[in-house]
Amino acid sequence: METKTPKGPTLRQLQARFPTEESCLEHLKMVRYGAKHTCAKCDREAKYYRVKARRSYECEHCGYQVYPTAGTPFEKTRTSLRDWFYVMFLFTSTRNGVAAKRVQREIGVTYKTAWRMCKLIRQYMGYVDGDDMIGGADGQPVQIDHAFVGGVDKQGHDDKKVVLGMVEEGGNVVARHLPNRRGGIVAKTVAANLKPGSRITSDAEHSFGVLGYMGRGYQHTILNNDAGQWSRGTANNNSIEGFWGMLKRGINGTYISVSPQHLQTYLNEFEFRYNMRRHPHMMFDLLLLSFPRSQAR
Numbered sequence: 001m002e003t004k005t006p007k008g009p010t011l012r013q014l015q016a017r018f019p020t021e022e023s024c025l026e027h028l029k030m031v032r033y034g035a036k037h038t039c040a041k042c043d044r045e046a047k048y049y050r051v052k053a054r055r056s057y058e059c060e061h062c063g064y065q066v067y068p069t070a071g072t073p074f075e076k077t078r079t080s081l082r083d084w085f086y087v088m089f090l091f092t093s094t095r096n097g098v099a100a101k102r103v104q105r106e107i108g109v110t111y112k113t114a115w116r117m118c119k120l121i122r123q124y125m126g127y128v129d130g131d132d133m134i135g136g137a138d139g140q141p142v143q144i145d146h147a148f149v150g151g152v153d154k155q156g157h158d159d160k161k162v163v164l165g166m167v168e169e170g171g172n173v174v175a176r177h178l179p180n181r182r183g184g185i186v187a188k189t190v191a192a193n194l195k196p197g198s199r200i201t202s203d204a205e206h207s208f209g210v211l212g213y214m215g216r217g218y219q220h221t222i223l224n225n226d227a228g229q230w231s232r233g234t235a236n237n238n239s240i241e242g243f244w245g246m247l248k249r250g251i252n253g254t255y256i257s258v259s260p261q262h263l264q265t266y267l268n269e270f271e272f273r274y275n276m277r278r279h280p281h282m283m284f285d286l287l288l289l290s291f292p293r294s295q296a297r
């Protein structure tokens with residue numbers, strides 16, 4: 001039975017939900033503390049009331065103050081919460097990523113600030129997405145493939161970086177930036193992300209040869225792409241090809257160039273969106289919810 005994917009919010013809906021700075025702070029307070037919570041100082045169940053001229057709320061009994069932005073990326077910036085919410089919205093509603101230049105232009109901050117905001121949001125997307133293993137003997141087949149992202153550096157040298165992608169059919173993707181594509185690195189990365197007993201489909205690339213012999217019970221189906229073989233029975237590589245399409249449109253189209261030390265963070269961003277593709281309406285709130293609770297990876 002086919003279920004329809006719910007739609008994510010529109011910009012209009014976001015603006016209606018968060019019309020003011022105050023409404024953003026109130027929402028953050030509700031996310032962190034709920035309507036009532038036990039006061040850390042007087043130990044009584046308390047409602048919290050807004051303290052004027054500060055980003056804080058105080059306990060109805062003892063006046064103890066809580067700061068909803070404490071420990072979040074919002075705490076130490078002069079950027080308004082509305083602007084933060086807007087940029088987070090952009091990240092959860094785009095397909096191809098959000099360039100810092102665009103953020104700079106649209107909310108009127110310096111490029112450096114815009115870039116830092118984007119980097120933090122990406123890190124939190126990685127945190128929300130998590131690192132759960134995929135596949136397994138009772139899971140769906142996992143399609144594994146390499147891609148090369150990036151182009152040439154400023155000196156005109158080839159600057160492509162190796163990414164290993166693993167996607168469980170109908171499920172989640174894991175994408176990892178690898179230092180090279182030797183069999184040892186591939187095997188280690190696959191073992192860290194695929195449950196034992198997984199069914200694997202890949203092309204005939206040399207470094208994938210080891211996957212069926214790792215002692216983890218992987219059943220490996222090899223497609224000989226060079227000979228025009230794109231599927232075997234139900235085995236195919238369509239899902240991972242779909243992910244590569246999105247990633248390359250984003251990296252090549254929006255981000256133009258990505259330095260090696262930041263590539264994994266960009267991969268986390270695309271992973272998050274892909275893995276949330278059936279729940280676009282939840283992306284924004286999940287992201288917001290993660291801010292106070294996490295150390296971004």
Ligand SMILES: [Zn+2]
Pocket residue numbers: 039040041042043044046059060061062063064
């Ligand atoms: Zn109190």
